[in-house]
Amino acid sequence: MNPVQEIVYPILWLLLFPGLVFAGVMGLVITWVDRKVTARVQYRVGPPWYQPFADVVKLLGKETIVPAGASRLAFFGAPLVAISAAALISAMTWVAFIWPQRGFSGDIFVLLYLLVLPSLALVLGGAAARNPLAAVGASREMKLILAYELPFVLALASVIVKAGNAIRLGDIFAAQETWPFLGSISGVLALVVLFLVTQAKLGLVPFDQAEAETEIMGGALIEYSGAALAAFKLAKAMLYFTLPVFVTFLLMGGVQTRFDGVLYVDTLKIIWRIVAVLLLVVGIVVVRNTNPRVRIETAVRFFWGPVSFLAVAAAALAAIGKTYGIWWL
Amino acid sequence: MSLTLKALAKSPWVFHLSTGSCNNCDIEVLDVLTPRFDVERFGVLLTGSIRHADCLLVCGAMNRKCVPRVKRIWEQAPKPCLVVAIGSCALGQGIFRGSYAMGGPVDKYLPVSAYVPGCPPKPEAIIAGVVEALGTLKGK
Numbered sequence: 001m002n003p004v005q006e007i008v009y010p011i012l013w014l015l016l017f018p019g020l021v022f023a024g025v026m027g028l029v030i031t032w033v034d035r036k037v038t039a040r041v042q043y044r045v046g047p048p049w050y051q052p053f054a055d056v057v058k059l060l061g062k063e064t065i066v067p068a069g070a071s072r073l074a075f076f077g078a079p080l081v082a083i084s085a086a087a088l089i090s091a092m093t094w095v096a097f098i099w100p101q102r103g104f105s106g107d108i109f110v111l112l113y114l115l116v117l118p119s120l121a122l123v124l125g126g127a128a129a130r131n132p133l134a135a136v137g138a139s140r141e142m143k144l145i146l147a148y149e150l151p152f153v154l155a156l157a158s159v160i161v162k163a164g165n166a167i168r169l170g171d172i173f174a175a176q177e178t179w180p181f182l183g184s185i186s187g188v189l190a191l192v193v194l195f196l197v198t199q200a201k202l203g204l205v206p207f208d209q210a211e212a213e214t215e216i217m218g219g220a221l222i223e224y225s226g227a228a229l230a231a232f233k234l235a236k237a238m239l240y241f242t243l244p245v246f247v248t249f250l251l252m253g254g255v256q257t258r259f260d261g262v263l264y265v266d267t268l269k270i271i272w273r274i275v276a277v278l279l280l281v282v283g284i285v286v287v288r289n290t291n292p293r294v295r296i297e298t299a300v301r302f303f304w305g306p307v308s309f310l311a312v313a314a315a316a317l318a319a320i321g322k323t324y325g326i327w328w329l
Numbered sequence: 330m331s332l333t334l335k336a337l338a339k340s341p342w343v344f345h346l347s348t349g350s351c352n353n354c355d356i357e358v359l360d361v362l363t364p365r366f367d368v369e370r371f372g373v374l375l376t377g378s379i380r381h382a383d384c385l386l387v388c389g390a391m392n393r394k395c396v397p398r399v400k401r402i403w404e405q406a407p408k409p410c411l412v413v414a415i416g417s418c419a420l421g422q423g424i425f426r427g428s429y430a431m432g433g434p435v436d437k438y439l440p441v442s443a444y445v446p447g448c449p450p451k452p453e454a455i456i457a458g459v460v461e462a463l464g465t466l467k468g469k
Contacts, residue, residue, distance in 0.1 A: 035369070044367040051372050054339040058383070061333020063407035065380060217377030225380040225407040 018094030020087040020238075027237030028052040030281055034240065037285040052237065056230050064226030070130045078125030079224070079231035085117035086238035093169070093246050097254050100170030107169050111246075112156060118235050119145050119201065122210060125232070126220025137219020140296045141203075141210035147303035148200040148207075154311030155193040158186050158318040159250055169249075176253025184328050186321065187251055189314035194247045196307055198284065200299070202240055205288035209296045244280040248273055337383055337409065338463045340372035344382030344406070348399055348435070350389030353449040354416035358386055360452045368456060384411040384459060387435050390418035390425045396432040403439055411462045412439045415455055417448040 013019055031052040039046025066075055092111055096103045119141055126138030160167060162184075163175040181187035200207040211219045218224075221232060255269040294302070321329025347355050361368055362375050376382050379402055391399065403410075414435040417423035425431055435441055442465045445458035 039367070039369060042364045044364045045370050046367075047369050047372055051340065051369075054336045054372060057333055057336035058340050061331070061337065062383070062409070065405070065407055213377045218381065221381075222378040223380055229381065 013095055014087060014091045018098075019091035020083075022094075023087060023090035023238040023242055024234055027234070027239070027241040028056065030241045030244075031237045033278075033281060034285050034288075037282060038289055041286070041289045056234055059225075059230035059233065060227050062226040064228055065223075067130050067223045070223070071128045074124055074128035075223075076228060078121040078128065079228045079235070081124070082118040082121035082235035083231045083238070085114050085121070086235040086242065089114050089246070090238060090242045093242060093249060096169035097173060097249050100174050100254055103168050103170040106167050108156065108160065108167055108172065111169070112153065115152075115201065115243075116145060116149070118239060121235075122203075122220045122232070125224065125228075126210075129220070129223035131223050133216045133218075134220050134222050136216050137210045137212070137222070141220055143296050143300055144200055144203075144207060144210060147300040148197045148307075151193050151303055151307040151311040152197045154308065154315050155190045155197070156250075158190050158311070158314040161315060161318040161322055162186065164322065170254075173249060173254030179327065180252040182251045184321065186314040186317035186329055189310050189317070191247070191251055193307055193311045193314065194250070195280065195283065196303075198243045198247060198280075199287060200303070201243060202236065202284070204284060206291040206294050207299050208293055209299065212293060215293070240281075244277045244284070247280060248276045252276060334409070334466050338466055340374075341384045341411070341459065341463060342374045342376045342381055343384045343386050343459070344376055344379055346385050346387045346399065346402060348387060348389035348395040348419070349392040350416065350418060354388035354419070357449045357452055357455060358388065358415065361455050366452055366456065373459065379405045380407060382406055382410060384413060384462060385439070386413050386415055386455070386459075387439065387441075388415040388419050390422055391432045391435055391438070392430045393432045396438060399435075400438060409466075411442045411465070413443045413445060413455075413458045413462045414441045415445045415458065416450060417446060420444050420446055423448060 015021065029049075029052075032047065032049055035051065036046040066072055089111060092103070092107060092114070096107065123138045123141050123145075126134040126141065129135075159172060159181060162181050163172040166172050166175060182191060199205075203211050209219075211221060216222070221229065224232060252273060255266050255273065317329045321327065345355070345358050360366070362373075385403070385406065387399070389395070403412075412435070414420055418425060419435045421434055422428075422431055432438075436444075442462035443458045445454050447454055450458075
């Protein structure tokens with residue numbers, strides 16, 4: 001392989017196309033969709049399409065204040081970790097989607113760890129801010145991570161089992177070429193689990209205890225201003241786009257674009273995936289607008305109880321279906 | 330007017346600061362944020378933390394106990410930050426003028442960009458006040 005393909009392309013992927021810039025722009029657009037749908041649910045008109053972009057540009061021009069006694073390294077490192085992890089997640093998901101052969105064995109586990117990083121960065125930033133409300137937010141975020149990781153891993157396990165113990169994203173996508181996992185009972189259960197985990201990972205309303213704007217005034221983000229706050233908002237926006245995309249690809253598979261002189265793209269499959277991502281996002285927005293914030297112990301009990309049960313059921317059904325060759329399980 | 334200031338004019342996040350008011354102006358400020366007026370059309374959001382704020386909506390008669398706290402809130406706000414004084418009390422102490430407990434009108438302590446008179450002012454007047462405060466960004 002020549003050095004251009006080895007070094008320059010991955011950097012471009014990370015920074016430009018599926019990574020930072022692409023995920024950032026798409027994430028801000030999805031954030032606008034979220035705010036617009038929220039407004040329509042509340043019989044309002046809602047913000048114009050450029051609103052999230054204006055917010056981020058404005059925050060970049062504001063003063064960034066470090067609270068007295070805060071650790072500078074952790075305070076500024078946290079938003080950096082969040083945004084780079086979000087860019088990496090997006091890049092890895094899309095590269096596995098577009099070039100299924102390019103991934104490496106076990107990249108789904110790497111993604112699993114990377115997906116924790118933005119939440120951990122919030123914990124780190126909140127703990128570094130030296131503010132009691134931020135500490136409350138950080139501790140809640142940590143409890144929430146402990147709560148949703150178990151069903152998340154179990155749901156991923158069901159997907160891995162269904163793909164014939166494939167631990168490479170490209171193989172998991174390729175295993176669904178004839179029939180998507182979503183067209184089976186365990187796939188639907190996994191979708192329900194992943195939907196709720198996405199809600200919690202994004203910190204949206206039933207599970208927004210860590211940021212609770214009306215209760216602890218932004219929680220972990222309370223001391224953040226200016227560019228650091230913009231980085232956190234952007235990381236969250238990127239995940240708002242990437243997580244639904246990740247869930248969609250995981251349960252519906254890739255589109256198997258082939259390039260041998262002529263580019264072969266299954267347009268219908270692409271349209272279905274766009275529809276699925278939009279449906280997921282709108283579902284997330286509707287859930288966030290029709291539910292109250294639950295207490296943190298309620299959220300933990302919810303994830304360790306019913307959601308984990310669903311995830312175990314999904315994994316068990318997937319294993320049974322795989323062993324006995326029953327495609328609809 | 331730089332790009333970031335233009336963006337600020339399109340997304341002013343407001344912080345509601347009561348300096349000992351009778352609650353009437355506070356209720357009118359909350360009215361502004363209801364779906365009926367839908368100020369999110371102009372990018373206005375209510376923030377809980379002063380670190381996220383771009384515009385302080387100050388109402389109330391500013392009693393002596395509040396003065397150091399208001400100064401501290403202003404120091405904690407990331408600049409550029411606008412101040413809108415809302416209601417007769419914030420503008421000129423209203424019926425509390427001359428009382429021993431008063432610290433003085435808001436513009437004695439903060440750089441006020443727009444004044445909204447009224448007891449209490451209508452929500453439309455408060456929106457107009459915020460628009461006027463944003464207008465002072467022009468030429469900066």
